[in-house]
Structures are given as structure tokens and as C-alpha cells.
Amino acid sequence: MVCRTLCWRLVFVTLLGFDAHRAQECEEMTDLDLKHSLSGTSLNVRLLLYTRVNVSCAQLLSHREPFRNPRFNLSSPSTFLIHGYRPTGSPPVWLTQFVQLLLQRRDMNVIVVDWNRGATNINYWKVVDNTRKVAANLTDLIQKMEVNGANLSSIHMIGVSLGAHISGFTGANFNGRIGRITALDPAGPEFNGQPPSERLDPSDAQFVEALHTDMDALGYRDLLGHIDYYANGGADQPGCPRTIFSGSEYFKCDHQRSVFLYMSSISGSCPITAYPCDSYTLFRDGKCMDCGKFTPDGCPVLGYDAVRWRDTLVQLGQTRTYFQTNKASPFCKFGYKLDIVTWNQKTHWGYLTIKLSNRKEEAQVELNHKSLMFERFVESSVLAQFDRDVQPVKEISLKFCTGKGLRPRKKLRLLRIRLTPLQNHLRPLCRYDLLLEENKDVTFRPIPCEDSNV
Structure with missing residues (x-):
């Protein structure tokens, strides 16, 4: 039982x-x-x-x-x-x-x-x-x-x-x-x-x-x-x-x-x-x-x-x-609006490469989707999107090229370059009176932008 x-x-x-x-x-x-x-x-x-x-x-x-x-x-x-x-x-x-x-x-x-x-x-x-x-x-x-x-x-x-x-x-x-x-x-x-x-x-x-x-x-x-x-x-x-x-x-x-x-x-x-x-x-x-x-x-x-x-x-x-995105995660890019005013007598056309550095790491972008026009005292603007956020930006390198290698090298005289961050509510970065020789990097320290419309 x-x-x-x-x-x-x-x-x-x-x-x-x-x-x-x-x-x-x-x-x-x-x-x-x-x-x-x-x-x-x-x-x-x-x-x-x-x-x-x-x-x-x-x-x-x-x-x-x-x-x-x-x-x-x-x-x-x-x-x-x-x-x-x-x-x-x-x-x-x-x-x-x-x-x-x-x-x-x-x-x-x-x-x-x-x-x-x-x-x-x-x-x-x-x-x-x-x-x-x-x-x-x-x-x-x-x-x-x-x-x-x-x-x-x-x-x-x-x-x-x-x-x-x-x-x-x-x-x-x-x-x-x-x-x-x-x-x-x-x-x-x-x-x-x-x-x-x-x-x-x-x-x-x-x-x-x-x-x-x-x-x-x-x-x-x-x-x-x-x-x-x-x-x-x-x-x-x-x-x-x-x-x-x-x-x-x-x-x-x-x-x-x-x-x-x-x-x-x-x-x-x-x-x-x-x-x-x-x-x-x-x-x-x-x-x-x-x-x-x-x-x-x-x-x-x-x-x-x-x-x-x-x-x-x-x-x-x-x-x-x-x-725009990166090719892999993290996909987000960090954008700046780039404004440039030149004072060359003649109008120049060309491309720019920009590098940001905090002296520990750097980010670079080539603005080559189209040839930019640089006309005297006329502001040229373009979007620059970097693959990472480099902060604080202590150095900026800039290179100008025309893409026409057989011609005499051009010089681009900048009255002002201004980089305005599109995220993080950071202040714009500027530099005044720069000379760019074609295909040569120019490195400089950015300064706070002046309150000016120039």
C-alpha cells in the first residue's frame, strides 16, 4: 500500500x-x-x-x-x-x-x-x-x-x-x-x-x-x-x-x-x-x-x-x-560649421583638409565633395563632420589644394577662419590672418572669436 x-x-x-x-x-x-x-x-x-x-x-x-x-x-x-x-x-x-x-x-x-x-x-x-x-x-x-x-x-x-x-x-x-x-x-x-x-x-x-x-x-x-x-x-x-x-x-x-x-x-x-x-x-x-x-x-x-x-x-x-555617420558604431559624428573669408585679389577654387587636436588625440576630415569658391571678402561656408569629439581643441591644422597638380601652386590668404561647433553648446573657434600654401599643412592655435561680422 x-x-x-x-x-x-x-x-x-x-x-x-x-x-x-x-x-x-x-x-x-x-x-x-x-x-x-x-x-x-x-x-x-x-x-x-x-x-x-x-x-x-x-x-x-x-x-x-x-x-x-x-x-x-x-x-x-x-x-x-x-x-x-x-x-x-x-x-x-x-x-x-x-x-x-x-x-x-x-x-x-x-x-x-x-x-x-x-x-x-x-x-x-x-x-x-x-x-x-x-x-x-x-x-x-x-x-x-x-x-x-x-x-x-x-x-x-x-x-x-x-x-x-x-x-x-x-x-x-x-x-x-x-x-x-x-x-x-x-x-x-x-x-x-x-x-x-x-x-x-x-x-x-x-x-x-x-x-x-x-x-x-x-x-x-x-x-x-x-x-x-x-x-x-x-x-x-x-x-x-x-x-x-x-x-x-x-x-x-x-x-x-x-x-x-x-x-x-x-x-x-x-x-x-x-x-x-x-x-x-x-x-x-x-x-x-x-x-x-x-x-x-x-x-x-x-x-x-x-x-x-x-x-x-x-x-x-x-x-x-x-x-552623416561613421562606418561603424559609435555612428555619431561631431559637426562644425566652417566659415572662411579670404582677401586674395583673384577668386580661387579648391578643397580643404582640417585636423583638430587636443595633443592626445586628433580627428581629421577632407572637404572634397565639391570645389569651394574663395572670393575676396565673401564668406565661404561648408559643413565639417569629424568621426570623434576632440575636446578641448588646442590645435587646428589646415591644408588647401586645388587638385590641379601641373599648375603653379596657389596661395590662399585668409582674413578669418571660424569653426562653430554644432553640438555641446561650445563657443566658436577663430583665427585671423593666415597664409595657406597649396598642399602644405598650416597648424595654429585657435582663439575665441571676436564679436565682429567680418
Whole structure:
């Protein structure tokens, strides 16, 4: 009798332990390969829930009964992370880190929308068709959330490539009442030139932002949000290969850079200022640096904290912005507006190289995107972006060249050079009465600028 009782207890404990173990199993994103892409996959949407309790162990969230999962807290904000086209079937390399950064920043529900079955297909047009179906699936879930008390304003949808348009279709189903949509290099093929009803547009959420990094290939070219960021002009990204001989990186590096730029913004350790401007040329020429004209808080920043400027941006309608980055993290550059007044009798054309030093480290930039015109007593201005912040600046080196090696060397006589920092609220640096000989470095100590309009 005792043996029988003990045996039943052992069976009961074993079963209980098995169920407890199953409840703790971690879900992972669907992992497919090229053979699935070649044969094609049918759409199957899985929702993977992460919270601060299970940062590294996803729990499956049921579409039909999401509230049966005790870790899904409707009183917390919810962020949907939606990937795009997966031609090789592998999970995104950035997924785990993206989830961790979001949960480090804020206590929330992070819902990874796994539609790899449906996104893995050599037939891109079939995948595009599936975006509407994914949006319908998410709409059903969010409707259940709203009925049970969730605030739509607390929902943030982050969509990568095709995921951006999925976010837009979902938001449109709620007449733009969803709080925020972030589009990371929204897909261009099959969406360029389409009317707002067939793609993401500013009416799909209370605040829509779009980051463009590959607009000349896989990304969307025109404005899509209340604010559109064009990193390094929106096309070729620094550090990405320029020839097809680099393999798969040639196709995905520019497109994927949007994800890494946005991820860097979540930590906030190296903020990137986005300058409203009509073109990348005007931005590089230093014509769009006056952030005081934009909002009382200055120019907006890229990424997660841009919501601080939401009301102003929504009121303005659609704002185009530009910035430059380094080729790897930390991506933020440190900008100066460079103003030069010369007193040569004749007008000269040429390029400048500037080096800043604090005698321990230095940063250098070559201003070679176009030949600058130096006309007597006429101020020439250009944007100078350095890869690091060298403070305090104790020495500046300057080199002038015309790019015409066979001609006699020119001399550029400077009446004034002025470097105005665009970050950190530092005072402008000046130097007066300098002579630059072509292709020779001139090093000098900057001094505080005089109160003068010369």
C-alpha cells in the first residue's frame, strides 16, 4: 500500500515537473534555409513575447487568446518588431540585441512578429502579397487588446523593409490611432510611386518616422512619415561594399544599416542630430545648420527619442532631414560649421583638409565633395563632420589644394577662419590672418572669436 502511494506520488511529481518544464520552454524565431525559399513557404504568423521577466526566453503569444499568457501585461506599452523579406530564410542577425535594447530602455511588452514562413520565398511578389495578410493578423490581435483595455497610443510598431508597410497597413485599419510607427529603410520595390492607401503614410499613426539608407536599391525614395531621415544622403552608407564581388554584403549592407542606426539611438549614448534640409547637397554645404529656426528644442535627433519633437513634426506635416555617420558604431559624428573669408585679389577654387587636436588625440576630415569658391571678402561656408569629439581643441591644422597638380601652386590668404561647433553648446573657434600654401599643412592655435561680422 505504501509502495503504491509512493509510486503514484512519483508519477504525479514527474508529470507536474514535465508540465512546468514545458511551460518554461523558450520559443525561437522560425529558422529556414535556401531550399525553403526555392520551394516557397505558406504564411504562418507567430508572435514571440519578450518582457523584462523573460528577456532571453521568448514565450508564444496566442492570436486567439493572448491574455492566457500571464506575462502579457496590457497596462504596459507594447512594441511590435516586424522583420521584412527573408530570401535565405535565416532569422535576422540583429533580432536578439534589438529586443534587449528595447527592454533595457523601458519596461514593456516586446512582440516579435515572426512571419518567416511567408517572407521566405524566391518570389518577392508573393511575399509582398503576404504583407496584407500579416497586417490582418496583427489587426485582430490589437482589436482584442483594445477591447480588453489597452491604450492604442501606447503601441509602437517598428517595421523593417516590408515590415514598415505591414505596420502602415495595420495602423490604417485603426484610422491612425496607434501611437507610433518606425519604418527602417521601408521597402521600395512594388511600393515606389504607389498611392498612400497602398503603402505606409503619415496618417497611419499618431507619429510616423522613416529612416532611409538604401533608397537607390531596396529602399523607398520619397517621404513616408512626419519625419524622414536620410542617412548619408539616403543611399550609399560608409563602410558598405561598393562592388558585387563582396558577396551578399553588397546587397544587404546599406539596407540593413537602418536597423543598426536605430538600435544605436535606443541607448542614447551617442545621439545623432538630424538637420531639416531640402537636399543633401545643401546640407553638406552648411546651409541647414540653424536649428533654432526649427523648434525651441533645436533640430530633432534620430531615432527612439525623436518623439520629443512629435507635436512640432506633426504640425509641420512632412519634414525631410539629413545627417552623416561613421562606418561603424559609435555612428555619431561631431559637426562644425566652417566659415572662411579670404582677401586674395583673384577668386580661387579648391578643397580643404582640417585636423583638430587636443595633443592626445586628433580627428581629421577632407572637404572634397565639391570645389569651394574663395572670393575676396565673401564668406565661404561648408559643413565639417569629424568621426570623434576632440575636446578641448588646442590645435587646428589646415591644408588647401586645388587638385590641379601641373599648375603653379596657389596661395590662399585668409582674413578669418571660424569653426562653430554644432553640438555641446561650445563657443566658436577663430583665427585671423593666415597664409595657406597649396598642399602644405598650416597648424595654429585657435582663439575665441571676436564679436565682429567680418
